[in-house]
Amino acid sequence: MTTNEIIKILKTGLNLQELQQLYINQIVKSPDARGFIQLGDCWFIYDNQDERGNISFNGPFDDSSLIYAIAKIFCKSSLFQSYKFSEKYYKIFLHNHFSSIEEIKEKYPELND
Numbered sequence: 001m002t003t004n005e006i007i008k009i010l011k012t013g014l015n016l017q018e019l020q021q022l023y024i025n026q027i028v029k030s031p032d033a034r035g036f037i038q039l040g041d042c043w044f045i046y047d048n049q050d051e052r053g054n055i056s057f058n059g060p061f062d063d064s065s066l067i068y069a070i071a072k073i074f075c076k077s078s079l080f081q082s083y084k085f086s087e088k089y090y091k092i093f094l095h096n097h098f099s100s101i102e103e104i105k106e107k108y109p110e111l112n113d
Helices: 003-010 016-020 063-073 077-083 087-095 101-107
Strands: 022-024 034-039 042-048 055-061
Touching: 003 022, 003 063, 016 022, 034 063, 034 101, 042 063, 055 063, 055 087, 055 101, 063 077, 063 087
Parallel strands: 022 034
Antiparallel strands: 034 042, 042 055
């Protein structure tokens, strides 16, 4: 799935303000910035909830679970039930948290391309 296709799906449930806070394939270190990036063939979401720019990454996700993960960080998951996590991706969402791209690549060296 392309980023344009993902955004088209997200537009069905997120409002304009939420979409403006969502950054695609770029990491923005400003308060309330949220986004998603692609590393290799995997997707990661990030969330920045403090004024110091500390970012928390989460993933890896496939296309469908990425959409649901984004919906979860905006508290809109009820609008995206058709993309609901499988057990595997639910565990990833709960437990795979990283503080940097480097930390992700240490855990998933296959993403170093």
